[in-house]
Amino acid sequence: MPIDAPHDGHDLVVVANRLPVDVTLDEAGEPSWTRSPGGLVTALAPVMSKAEGAWVGWGGSPGLELEPFDVDGTELVPVMLTESDVERYYEGFSNDTLWPLYHDVIAPPQFHRQWWDAYRRVNERFAQAAAAKTAHGGTVWVHDYQLQLVPAYLRELRPDLRIGYFHHIPFPPLEIFAQLPWRKQVVEGLLGADVIGFQRGGDAANFVRVVRRLTDLTTRGQMITVDEGTPAQRHVRAAAFPISIDSHAFDQLARTPEVQARAAQIRHELGDPEHLLLGVDRLDYTKGIRHRIKAYGELLEDGRLSATETTLVQVASPSRENVGAYQQLRDDVELLVGRINGDHGQVGHAPVQYLHQSFPMEEMAALYLAADVMLVTALRDGMNLVAKEYVAARSDERGALVLSEFTGAADELVGAVLVNPHDIDGMKDAITYAVHMEPREARKRMRRLRRRVLGHDVAAWSQEFLATLTAVPVRDGRG
């Protein structure tokens, strides 16, 4: 049932699983907020403050009920998730059903009806919060796989709105998507949007094919025609809008004397290795961390890399630690790292420096600058922003990027050394090639990479998406 627009609504409302701030509770249970450093926050901050927008999302802590509050001209609207919602909607359906299903079933997806019920309920709650905060004829931008039903729920409540949805992760081929018992409901949920954005053209094409096979709707290129009775027809556009980073800010950060000095200090603290390799990932089974470390271990074993002159720094930031597949992965990675260090280490030198921690942006920039070779070997990844950050940090035009073909970034980043992470021998050759790359070739490649990353930043991404959404014709009943 449609509801009335609020009198004090916002023209632009973002809906994402997480708010753009991290909440911490003190001992008395009092919450305090710190701005979270995520890319989406940086991307949307200028647009949001100009539009005096609102952001609907979860505060990150179960059971926490909070009133909306203002941060830098944006109204933050917390959505409450109970402990059971966190278990079923977030850890369960989002991260143990959809996440593995959409990433090539690298881990087996779990299908549980109770999880689906929770997903539906929570999506409805997000839609209601957005409906209550958006001005008549306003724009709502929904983000990511946790909220695929929000567009349709929201359209039901507020047919006067323009609704955009951006899918940050891969959209799988029909043959895999079709495993989902609730596949039709998910497609219908997404089709509530006017524009559905994906990272790659291939993801958009997968979605359009799914629509053709699972519904009776007609499609023409990127356009899907949805029959709704009155007004008779609506057109939904499914297209690629590859996301980026705040490239210029990152470039500037990496040029500061503090970061430069820290980069030199890192190399020194590691014993000034001749070759410094780097991996930076959330500890997630999609990232190919095991494959990468296996290839590195074999290179040491074969003597193609010297264990005394080479170091691999692997930053693996803790993630989704209550989900079984992530616990298993942590054990596997830590076993592998222990074995390599045990077999090839010496007193005072470990060939793998493994850090199960998160670091501030400054430290990340210093690590990127310190590294000779960056290893991004994901088995499947929507985009992979680490690859772009590495490039943005390298204004010295040095360093080499080894990049998996199975990332969205590989579509754009010509100049990287591409690898198939399942092919361990191929990956060993690529790593060796990158380690010994001539400075001239490295410079040429890095220039190309930097032209792309600095020429298309996250502000351009959000502008392109919002411009496409704003171009959607206003329909009857819209103010």
Ligand code: G6P
């Ligand atoms: C991916 C997803 C995001 C998610 C992030 C961190 O990048 O696309 O939607 O926020 O991982 O995962 P988390 O479960 O901690 O939010």
